[in-house]
Amino acid sequence: MVSTVQDKAADPPRPLREHRGRYRRILRFAARNLAATWWFELFLPRIGLSRIAARTRSRRMLRFAQRFHDLAVELGGLMIKVGQFLSSRLDILPPEITKELEGLQDEVPPVAFPDISALAARELGTPLGNVFASVDPEPIAAASLGQAHRARLNPLDAGDTGLDAVVVKVQRPGIGAIVDVDLAALRKVAGWLSHIRLVSRRADMPALVEEFAQTSLAEIDYLHEAVNAERFAADFAGDPRVEVPAVVWERTTRRVLTLEDVTAIKITDVKALRAAGIDPAAVAPVFASIMFDQLFTNGFFHADPHPGNIFVTPAPAGAGEHQWQLTFIDFGMMGEVTPATRSGLRKLLIAAAARDGRGLVAAINDVGVLMPSADSAGLERAMTQLFARFGGMGFAELREVDPREFRDFALEFGDVVRSLPFQLPENFLLIIRAMSLTSGVCSALDERFNLWDSVEPYAAQLLRNERGNVVQDVARQAIDAAAVAFRLPGRLDALASRLEEGSLQVAVPRLERQGARLERAVRRSASAVVFGALLVAGAIARADDLVLGNVLMAVSAVPLLHALWVGRRGR
Numbered sequence: 226m227v228s229t230v231q232d233k234a235a236d237p238p239r240p241l242r243e244h245r246g247r248y249r250r251i252l253r254f255a256a257r258n259l260a261a262t263w264w265f266e267l268f269l270p271r272i273g274l275s276r277i278a279a280r281t282r283s284r285r286m287l288r289f290a291q292r293f294h295d296l297a298v299e300l301g302g303l304m305i306k307v308g309q310f311l312s313s314r315l316d317i318l319p320p321e322i323t324k325e326l327e328g329l330q331d332e333v334p335p336v337a338f339p340d341i342s343a344l345a346a347r348e349l350g351t352p353l354g355n356v357f358a359s360v361d362p363e364p365i366a367a368a369s370l371g372q373a374h375r376a377r378l379n380p381l382d383a384g385d386t387g388l389d390a391v392v393v394k395v396q397r398p399g400i401g402a403i404v405d406v407d408l409a410a411l412r413k414v415a416g417w418l419s420h421i422r423l424v425s426r427r428a429d430m431p432a433l434v435e436e437f438a439q440t441s442l443a444e445i446d447y448l449h450e451a452v453n454a455e456r457f458a459a460d461f462a463g464d465p466r467v468e469v470p471a472v473v474w475e476r477t478t479r480r481v482l483t484l485e486d487v488t489a490i491k492i493t494d495v496k497a498l499r500a501a502g503i504d505p506a507a508v509a510p511v512f513a514s515i516m517f518d519q520l521f522t523n524g525f526f527h528a529d530p531h532p533g534n535i536f537v538t539p540a541p542a543g544a545g546e547h548q549w550q551l552t553f554i555d556f557g558m559m560g561e562v563t564p565a566t567r568s569g570l571r572k573l574l575i576a577a578a579a580r581d582g583r584g585l586v587a588a589i590n591d592v593g594v595l596m597p598s599a600d601s602a603g604l605e606r607a608m609t610q611l612f613a614r615f616g617g618m619g620f621a622e623l624r625e626v627d628p629r630e631f632r633d634f635a636l637e638f639g640d641v642v643r644s645l646p647f648q649l650p651e652n653f654l655l656i657i658r659a660m661s662l663t664s665g666v667c668s669a670l671d672e673r674f675n676l677w678d679s680v681e682p683y684a685a686q687l688l689r690n691e692r693g694n695v696v697q698d699v700a701r702q703a704i705d706a707a708a709v710a711f712r713l714p715g716r717l718d719a720l721a722s723r724l725e726e727g728s729l730q731v732a733v734p735r736l737e738r739q740g741a742r743l744e745r746a747v748r749r750s751a752s753a754v755v756f757g758a759l760l761v762a763g764a765i766a767r768a769d770d771l772v773l774g775n776v777l778m779a780v781s782a783v784p785l786l787h788a789l790w791v792g793r794r795g796r
Contacts, residue, residue, distance in 0.1 A: 244406040247300060251410040254296055258289055259417065283321055290325035297329055302400065303407035303441055305329055305369035309531075310437075310658060335367035336397055341374070345395045348478045356382075356476060360393065365488065366533065370404075370445055370557075371396045375486060378473070386473055390486040393476075400445060408438045436654055440528070444557035447482035453556035454484070460523045466511055468538055468552040487552045489536035493669045501539050503549050508537060509670040512551060513679040516663045520656065521574060521687065524567050528655035529558040530662050532669070560655035566592055570656075571687050578684035582609030594653070 265278040265285065293311075297304040312326035342360070346352050353360050358377040366373045373394045383389050415430040424430060443449050451472045458469035468487060476483035490497045492512065495505045512535070519526035527534070536552040562570065569592035576584030586605045589595045595604075667674045 244402060247403070248406050248410050250296070250300070251304070251407065252413060254292070255410075255414045255417070258292075259414075261285070263421075286321040287325065290322040294325055294329065297326075298333075301333060301369055301397075302403040303369070303411070305333060306437075306441065307411075310654075333367050333369055335364045335372055338362040338364075338374075340398050341372065341395045344398050345393065345481050348481045349476065355379075357391075357393070358383075365392065369397075370400050370441075375488075376483075378476075382473070382475060385475070386471070388471065388473065388485050391473060391476075392470075392484050392486045392488070394447065394482040394484070396445060396447070396480040404441055404445060408434075408441065411437070433654055440558055440655065443559075446479050447477060447557075448479050450482060450555075450557045451477050453559045456525060457527070457553065457556055457559070460519075460525060461515075464515075465547045466551060467515060468550045470552070470554060484554070487536065487538065487554065489538040489552055491532055492535040492537055492551070492666060493532040495670065498537060501537075501549075503537060503539065506671040506674070508549075508551075509667040509674045510679045512670075513663060513667055513676065514683060515551060516659065517574075517679070517683050520562060520659065521567060521571050521683075524562040524564070526560050526562070526656075526659055527553055527556065527558075528560040528659050529555060530659060530666065532666055535666070558655070560659065562656065569593070574680060575684045575688050578681045582606070592653075 265281065269275060269278045293304075293308060297308040308326045308329040312323050312329065341364075342353055349356055353376075356379065358379050360376040361374050364372045364374050371394055373392050376391050376393045377383075377389055378386065378391055411434050412431065415434040418424045418430040451474065454469060454472055461467035461469065470485040470487045473483040473485070490501060490503075492508065498505050498508065516526070516530065530553070534553065534555045536554070538550045538552045540548050540550060569588055572591055573585060573588035576588050583605050585608050586595070586601045589604075590601070595601060664676060667676065667679075
């Protein structure tokens with residue numbers, strides 16, 4: 226199914242004429258905001274007007290977020306998902322955007338129950354009254370792709386499954402066609418972004434959209450979600466901290482999913498938790514640890530752990546040590562971490578816990594976020610100083626730091642970070658989302674929560690596990706060393722041949738970059754001088770010869786454009 230959608234390129238699917246207006250609206254919105262961003266963030270700084278861009282940036286970001294918010298609520302579909310992702314990117318997006326978009330999920334209007342009932346009856350092959358003893362027409366949740374209703378199984382099914390109360394999740398009617406159109410529009414926008422050097426050298430936008438597409442298409446296949454739920458349950462089968470709803474397979478199709486009703490206290494409902502005798506501050510580290518287990522141990526993780534998808538379930542009386550459990554629902558958006566990436570993430574976590582700037586950069590390299598051509602010495606220095614000043618602080622402590630300190634740090638190392646060729650490996654979008662949401666939930670539970678307090682013991686355990694495999698590591702290194710030694714004579718012979726021929730080349734990336742920047746600066750200066758000369762000459766000649774003066778002034782635009790073009794390529 227994914228390949229079918231990929232083949233549809235940028236145009237909306239032909240059978241969906243009624244959605245062409247939707248497609249055009251998304252593209253118009255994107256084009257208008259991309260043009261504004263180019264003008265303020267790229268063009269004005271090049272002509273020395275960066276102060277104007279800086280002075281209006283906050284207001285422009287807020288206007289963009291408000292306009293996108295209105296568009297997403299009106300259109301629904303994947304636009305809600307895009308907004309949710311943007312709202313979770315606290316690491317790169319300004320608070321004007323994230324705060325405006327954070328409530329998008331709660332604003333999705335529900336579909337009328339007769340429409341939902343009709344679709345579910347078609348999927349199950351019989352009226353709902355023949356399948357369920359009762360169905361509540363009021364939804365307990367209305368999301369962008371579907372909505373959920375409480376129900377009770379009929380006596381026969383209840384006897385077979387051992388369940389009575391269930392939740393029936395039904396797709397929004399026509400959502401498949403809307404998803405196709407939205408993906409076509411997003412692919413078009415990604416194509417535009419891939420031609421902007423500032424963006425393309427940072428991320429492969431078409432690849433990121435394809436990752437988003439695969440995730441979205443999996444979300445509207447409820448059989449896929451049911452399999453994910455059972456796999457997640459198997460991963461935590463022996464863990465008393467975690468509960469997962471059972472799947473009623475007999476009443477589940479691609480568009481209808483029936484699950485055990487496990488509704489309990491929303492994880493961020495601090496008042497309800499305290500009323501149940503549960504300390505919210507005690508929930509935060511447990512939740513963080515469970516998310517760490519998914520990412521760094523299991524390699525299969527919940528990529529949408531927002532507060533609506535996690536409940537705290539008080540345990541029955543006499544349950545012993547564990548007085549409550551964390552109950553996860555909605556397994557449509559799940560991510561997988563390959564063993565190689567998981568190993569890199571473990572090293573990254575250990576280095577972060579040890580405040581090791583060099584180790585952190587090495588781990589970033591292992592994960593594949595930093596491209597091999599990067600000169601990472603500056604990044605190592607930046608990470609070391611960052612840990613020295615801010616390492617170990619919680620969100621509440623960071624809020625108390627003088628903003629000028631952050632600004633000074635950004636000024637000192639901003640150019641270093643921006644100049645490095647970063648990339649986002651496959652599935653990293655979901656990893657970032659999961660960790661961002663985890664951090665947000667923990668901070669909502671406990672304002673003084675310090676993620677380092679959870680990271681350090683977890684990283685220490687990972688380090689002990691890594692050391693436990695030391696014999697395997699030594700054996701593997703011995704084999705690698707033997708292979709290198711075996712190939713060494715041939716490589717030395719080849720090196721000697723190249724020296725004799727004078728064909729050996731030595732690359733010094735930093736010097737090459739500095740030389741290239743110097744060359745571009747000289748070219749820009751020459752173009753600027755020619756531009757000024759032609760413009761002044763045209764102005765003078767215009768007094769005696771109007772035609773000649775106008776021609777000279779018009780021609781002066783050529784070196785001006787060349788200067789701007791050289792500057793753009795040098796960024």
